Amino acid sequence: MRTVLITVVAVSVVASACSGPIVDDRPTVVATTTILGDIVREIVGDELNVQVLMPAGADPHDFSASAGQVAQMESAVLVVANGLGLEEGLSSVLDVVEADGVPLLRIGDVVVPRLFENGEPDPHIWLDPERMAAATRAIADRLASVDDALSPGEWASRGDAYATRILETEAEMARRFDQIDPDRRKLVTSHMAFGYLADRFGFEIIGVVVPGGSTLGESSAAALGALAEAVIQEGVSAVFAETTVSPRLSETLAAETGREVKVVTLYTGSLGAPGSGADSYLGLLLTDAQRIADALKDG
Numbered sequence: 001m002r003t004v005l006i007t008v009v010a011v012s013v014v015a016s017a018c019s020g021p022i023v024d025d026r027p028t029v030v031a032t033t034t035i036l037g038d039i040v041r042e043i044v045g046d047e048l049n050v051q052v053l054m055p056a057g058a059d060p061h062d063f064s065a066s067a068g069q070v071a072q073m074e075s076a077v078l079v080v081a082n083g084l085g086l087e088e089g090l091s092s093v094l095d096v097v098e099a100d101g102v103p104l105l106r107i108g109d110v111v112v113p114r115l116f117e118n119g120e121p122d123p124h125i126w127l128d129p130e131r132m133a134a135a136t137r138a139i140a141d142r143l144a145s146v147d148d149a150l151s152p153g154e155w156a157s158r159g160d161a162y163a164t165r166i167l168e169t170e171a172e173m174a175r176r177f178d179q180i181d182p183d184r185r186k187l188v189t190s191h192m193a194f195g196y197l198a199d200r201f202g203f204e205i206i207g208v209v210v211p212g213g214s215t216l217g218e219s220s221a222a223a224l225g226a227l228a229e230a231v232i233q234e235g236v237s238a239v240f241a242e243t244t245v246s247p248r249l250s251e252t253l254a255a256e257t258g259r260e261v262k263v264v265t266l267y268t269g270s271l272g273a274p275g276s277g278a279d280s281y282l283g284l285l286l287t288d289a290q291r292i293a294d295a296l297k298d299g
Helices: 034-044 067-074 088-099 129-146 152-177 195-201 221-234 248-256 281-296
Strands: 028-031 049-052 078-081 104-106 186-189 204-208 238-242 262-266
Touching: 028 034, 028 067, 034 049, 034 078, 034 129, 034 152, 034 281, 067 088, 078 088, 078 129, 088 104, 104 129, 129 152, 129 195, 152 195, 152 281, 186 221, 195 204, 204 221, 221 248, 238 248, 238 281, 248 262, 262 281
Parallel strands: 028 049, 028 078, 078 104, 186 204, 186 238, 238 262
Antiparallel strands: none
16 A cells, blocks of 8 residues: 655654654655645544645745655655645646656645636635635545545545534634624735635735735836835725745835835745644634734724
8 A cells, every 4th residue: 555645744754762763654645735734634633644745834836845755755645735836846746746656636626716817726725615625525535545544434524524624614714804894804915815715705805915826926116016006095904924925025015105004924825833823724714814803803
């Protein structure tokens, strides 16, 4: 049976000072992002060894795998990726791994993505809890097809249980957003990562600091100036930066308005450090919801 890989943390052998190396002989699942790694771990429990490629804080648009991580994926029973162009630096590696016969599940293939204005799919699926609940069930189904540690029914039950928790979290996010008057539900963010959240919870995106759906784009002084004017005209009270992106341009934008515009950091492409409140997928959703609510409810 193959090893299942879930993240880019190569850790199938753990050193023990007392008894020497301990080999983890469980099948390994590899996940590309910390968010997917957390979701997979919630489903598999102790049945499988889950490895995550990207460390906390890494920008998924700008991450590339080491040779060791590629080897880890090649020996996995399953690789779980976001797809839709999110893992730009992993795209060719994932194609090779799949061509070599490693089971690969791209979350973008099991949900219907929203589209950017240019017609390209938006990869930031995890900010829509309903789509991720559906994706969770798809992950459980794929786990049932690559590992017989549990029956297909048991895998499905685990997927359903975690999907239910995601939908409960969505309801709590909506309650927190209810603190914001409808006319204040206006977002200005680092890049176009919040389209799913805006669609699901009734926000309007006024603009983004870095154009497009990738953090690797570039802005210009003219574009920032136009966005600053939009912030003033729309009465926007906060600009939302991201933990995986430098806040410098967001701070420049806020200063250029000549008004008291807060810069508030949100978690997007990566979980936060332990104790951050965003060190799990559900924690990330609730932490972001509360920070948005706190920034916009009072102006």
